[in-house]
Amino acid sequence: MSEHSPHTGDGSSLADDLEMILARTLPLWEEMRGGRLFLTGGSGFFGCWLLESFIHANRFLKLGAEVVVLSRDPSSFRRRAPHLASAGCVTMLQGDLIRFNPPDGAFTHIIHAASELSVTRPQEALGLIETTLQGTRRVLDLARERGARKLLFTSSGAVYGPMAPGRKHLGEDDPVSALPLEPRSAYAEAKRLAELVCALYGQEHGMEIKIARGFAFLGPHLSLDSHLAAAGFLRSALRGEPIIIQGDGRTVRSYLYGADLAVWLWTILFKGVPGRPYNVGSDAPVTIADLAAAHVAVAAAPLEIRILGQVRPDVPPDVYVPDISRARSELGLDVFTPLAEGIRKSLLNGRAAGEGCNA
Template sequence: MASNSLAQDLDDILVRTYDLWDELRSQRIFITGGTGFFGCWLLESLIWANDKLGLNAEVVVLTRNYDAFRNKAPHLANHPSIQFIIGDVTSFNFPEGNFSYVIHAATEASAKLNEENPLLMFDTIVQGTRHTLEFAKLCQAKKFLLTSSGAVYGKQPSALTHIPEDYIGAPDPTHAPSAYGEGKRAAEMLCTLYGKQYGFEVKIARCFAFVGPYLPLDTHFAIGNFIRDGLQGGPILVNGDGTPYRSYLYAADLAVWLWTILLKGRSCYPYNVGSEEDMTIANLAYIVAKAFSEAIEIKISQSPIPGSNPSRYVPSTKRALTELNLQSRVNLADAIKRTIIWKYSSSGSK
């Protein structure tokens, strides 16, 4: 069973997606990246619906490290409806049989890897996507979901407050750290080509920034680092001047959006996935600090450069709202509090 701190979220997801699940009745689903942040929420919500509605769906999950996942989420690792295969996304052995749905959520958004070995980052995204598409072709998938990224747009113009799907900007191909964004662009192209040539629907979710249970608290995600700092009693350290603008969608909302895009979205037609509630990183630090009962100090390491335009990474989600009726239901303050509560409950802290 999911922890008590997740049960309310999973019930809410089920209510909001209730009309979707019949399509998955007695179906087989294959998921890459199923043990990461996105994958855990996809599995939690799928298994919750499977058990509550008697869907009799089966899911096969590709993982590089089953033992680590079993330690993190034993109720998922041991669930009878989930099977695991061990392998790398670029070379895994294809499981036997047909799968109606393939979800490709692999490839960590690792700033460290993108900085230290951008070629490996690019190759992993592109080769992993092509290998998974080859499997989708072989297993006669009907629908394929790619979790892409807002990084495909390149640097967001400071005058563009919320970036829409029809923005035609791109990462700088002569800048090595563009490997992640360029890799995702190539992945979208591969998905489009395979879908059109082999006759399956391709759904593209361009994902921005998120918060919620299972979010790593020790990587490059600012909100995760701030929550970690708060859990340790502070101070919350802001690397940089705190002026960049970001927005964060709660993980339960994310799960609703991804399932809806997979099952109801238009093929070869990207949807931004994220929140339009923008704020500076400095303001984010203050919101995180206020979520704790004790006073938490905030340290901003640099001063803003006079006259400079702050960077932005904030989506327009009008397409998702108007076409799929997708909305952000959990505000950021509540999202942070729920993440903290889950972290306390999952670690046994009091």
């Protein structure tokens, strides 16, 4: 997190998480033996967890596999996470999704996890859509040209649009609720179009393209500078500062821990049905106010919680929670790390990495 690498020296660190990931994915790795993976978005939250678990599995199982990681700024990533960027099986490739020189050689697997942030200004929205679609097409072309057998595209639960009042969960086959004329919908529309491009490309070229729709997450590698609630609450808990909730606290989310996320993504890549999207997240709802209270309870510190928004009874709370029954029934996936345990692990890792009052 921040400019620090996750601590991996004892049982209160990521070491236990990596063992858990390997244990739950152990039968799946054989197809990666001698393989070569191309990964976009390797320096982000998804990418770091994928790299952590790839390096661990590769070393423990002696797979002889390699990964090429596309990064806009490899030198910055090396400073932030030297144990990932400098691992022997990792090759850093400088470039962005639109302008990168494809590396030589074949690839057996590709994970396209790069993603632009949501925006609100029309000019930024146009750029986001263009980058998402052109970048996805470039990655798909690379997969076809280099003979990749399987490709995973990390999409987002944002593709469903705003959740209709009264609904509890969002399912993969549920109708979307789009707001196509608003700039803030650009991220959702870009992801939705990219999914369609992936599906069409897979049908045309016979490639196994898997789609993972991510929801909300927490854990090591989540940037403390993020605007996301989980990041802000963790930052406040580490620094002993008041936890600030800008809204009324009734917003409902659910959070999957990073190690669980890695298990889900590898399982979907290796076992998921091509062209069949899978929601990725927890189905255990929690209000933002309760999430803040959970951070205070786990931190065991007298932290103040300030809720700045006023409750409007005529406005229903915003709900964004996935239905994960498809992943459960088809792939045997589940929420393996309870929310409180995920917060505890995040706090322990943050303190070990030097985050806190002096960070």
